[in-house]
Amino acid sequence: MGRLQHELKKKRPFDSPEQEALLNIMRTNDRFQNRFGKLFRDFGLTNSQYNVLRILRGEGRPLPCLEIAERMVQVVPAMTGLLDRLEKQGLIARNRCTEDRRVVYVELTVAGKKLLDQLDVPVDELHRRLVGHLTPEELRRLSRLLEKARLSLDEPAG
Amino acid sequence: MGRLQHELKKKRPFDSPEQEALLNIMRTNDRFQNRFGKLFRDFGLTNSQYNVLRILRGEGRPLPCLEIAERMVQVVPAMTGLLDRLEKQGLIARNRCTEDRRVVYVELTVAGKKLLDQLDVPVDELHRRLVGHLTPEELRRLSRLLEKARLSLDEPAG
DNA sequence: TGCATTTAGTTTACATGTCAGCTATCGACA
DNA sequence: TGTCGATAGCTGACATGTAAACTAAATGCA
Numbered sequence: 061m062g063r064l065q066h067e068l069k070k071k072r073p074f075d076s077p078e079q080e081a082l083l084n085i086m087r088t089n090d091r092f093q094n095r096f097g098k099l100f101r102d103f104g105l106t107n108s109q110y111n112v113l114r115i116l117r118g119e120g121r122p123l124p125c126l127e128i129a130e131r132m133v134q135v136v137p138a139m140t141g142l143l144d145r146l147e148k149q150g151l152i153a154r155n156r157c158t159e160d161r162r163v164v165y166v167e168l169t170v171a172g173k174k175l176l177d178q179l180d181v182p183v184d185e186l187h188r189r190l191v192g193h194l195t196p197e198e199l200r201r202l203s204r205l206l207e208k209a210r211l212s213l214d215e216p217a218g
Numbered sequence: 219m220g221r222l223q224h225e226l227k228k229k230r231p232f233d234s235p236e237q238e239a240l241l242n243i244m245r246t247n248d249r250f251q252n253r254f255g256k257l258f259r260d261f262g263l264t265n266s267q268y269n270v271l272r273i274l275r276g277e278g279r280p281l282p283c284l285e286i287a288e289r290m291v292q293v294v295p296a297m298t299g300l301l302d303r304l305e306k307q308g309l310i311a312r313n314r315c316t317e318d319r320r321v322v323y324v325e326l327t328v329a330g331k332k333l334l335d336q337l338d339v340p341v342d343e344l345h346r347r348l349v350g351h352l353t354p355e356e357l358r359r360l361s362r363l364l365e366k367a368r369l370s371l372d373e374p375a376g
Numbered sequence: 377t378g379c380a381t382t383t384a385g386t387t388t389a390c391a392t393g394t395c396a397g398c399t400a401t402c403g404a405c406a
Numbered sequence: 407t408g409t410c411g412a413t414a415g416c417t418g419a420c421a422t423g424t425a426a427a428c429t430a431a432a433t434g435c436a
Contacts, residue, residue, distance in 0.1 A: 063365045077357035078345040082250065084364040089247035090291045091371050092240065097394080106394095106421060126384065133248045138423050140386055145421075162384045162431045187236040191367050199235035202363045205356060206242040207221045209349050213249050255424080264391060264424095284414065296393050298416055303391075320401045320414040382433070391424085398417075406409085 085206075092190055099186055103179060104149070108132070108142055113151060113168060113176045122155065122167035151175060243364075250348055257344055261337060266290070267304055271326060271334045274310065280325035282315075309333060 064084055065073060074080040093107060100110050115131050116123060129139045143166060146152045151172035157163040168176070191199060222242055223231065232238040251265060258268050273289050274281060287297045301324060304310045309330035315321040326334070349357060 062361075063368075064361070075342065076345060077354050077361070078349050079342075081349055081352070081357045081360045081364075082345060084361045085243065085247050085250065087291070088364045088368055089243050091368060092243065094291070095371075101394090108422065124384075133245065133252070134422095135424060136385070137387080137425080142422075160384085160432070164385070184233065184237075187234060187240060190370050191236050191239055193370055194239070194363070194367060196235050198363060198366070199239045201359070202239045202367070203220075203222070203235070203242045205352070205360045205363070206239075206246045208356070209352060209360070210221075210246055210249060212348050212351055213253075252424095259424090266392065282414075292392095293394060294415065295395080295417080300392075318402070318414085322415070378436090380434085380436105383431085385429085385431105387428075388426085389424100392422075394421080395419085396417105398415100400414085400416100402411105402413075404409105404411090406407100 081209075085209075095186060095190060096183075099182055100179075103175060105175075105179075108134075108138075109146055109151075110176075110179070112142060112146060112166075113172055116152065116166065116168040117173060117176055122165035124157075124163045124165060128166060146172075239367075243367075253344060253348060254341075257340055258337075261333060262307070263333075263337075266292075266296075266300055267309075268334075268337070270300060270304060270324075271309060271330055274324065274326040275331060275334050280313065280323035282321045282323060286324060304330075 062073075062080070064080065064087060074083070096110075097107050100107060105113075111132055112128055115128055125139050125143065126136060129136050143152065143154065147154060151169060153167050153169050155165045155167070157165055194202070220231075220238070222238065222245060232241070254268075255265055258265060263271075269290055270286060273286055283297050283301065284294065287294050290297075301310065301312065305312060309327060311325050311327050313323045313325070315323055352360070
């Protein structure tokens with residue numbers, strides 16, 4: 061009996077290798093997200109909030125809401141509230157674009173950058189704690205398999 | 219430049235193979251969850267609701283709330299509302315245990331079983347559409363790598 | 377110019393998750 | 407018997423996600 065089957069107390073084996081792989085992806089993600097959530101909570105952030113800050117720092121310049129939403133696989137409406145809370149915490153600032161007044165630019169504040177920088181070491185440590193026991197070769201294989209899995213999303217019918 | 223890096227419009231390469239693998243897991247999970255969400259929505263269900271029904275059918279007997287929560291990696295408080303909505307839809311029934319009056323048994327109703335059975339074929343089709351382009355060997359390798367990744371969760375410090 | 381279409385964001389309604397704290401009940405043990 | 411600690415579940419507060427409908431602004435094109 062496989063490890064996942066045991067974890068889920070499943071009585072019967074999986075219907076297919078496809079089902080087993082998908083359940084493994086979801087299970088692994090849930091558990092790992094949980095760990096990151098606990099780390100970020102200590103710094104007053106949620107996973108999504110950290111994600112927004114990280115995107116802004118990576119870009120190094122203000123970004124429109126939609127650009128941020130795209131990189132997070134998230135629907136736009138959710139961004140509004142997310143940004144509201146980050147703004148209230150003083151971690152980001154919003155400025156309406158003068159050329160196209162529909163656009164709202166979001167930028168990292170000094171406080172936001174500072175908080176993010178504080179998180180770099182703990183985040184990296186957590187990365188290693190969670191998957192550092194896999195060899196670099198295994199990590200690369202895992203990444204390649206997941207990227208191949210996502211190819212199905214590009215298909216029109218997909 | 220890797221596929222994930224391109225998807226995320228990331229300018230710089232990943233800090234580590236650990237980070238890349240973790241982001242790949244999260245990204246893949248998000249996109250796939252989305253697809254399942256759309257399928258279940260057509261049947262008036264959410265991912266979590268389907269998960270509960272599936273667990274109950276797999277077990278074939280009533281289960282206490284906590285047992286269900288455990289298998290879903292979910293915290294108890296969330297279960298209450300989830301079960302409320304499933305009960306309101308007539309898909310499950312709750313009975314308080316007579317021996318231990320703290321325990322509430324949850325069981326699948328006939329309507330719940332029927333709805334679930336209707337979903338079997340579409341769900342299996344979606345499984346194949348999402349990851350059916352990987353060979354059985356690749357799917358097994360992916361599952362084994364994810365299971366190995368989760369081993370870190372068992373460690374006391376983990 | 378003038379209107380239809382598109383685009384960027386927001387609002388609203390609802391289902392999830394997370395935590396902290398509460399109630400009811402059970403079991404053990406003095 | 408009576409009380410204390412553990413267990414099962416619920417409530418309330420808050421942050422996320424999803425969809426649908428809406429506002430405001432820009433664009434295309436007659």
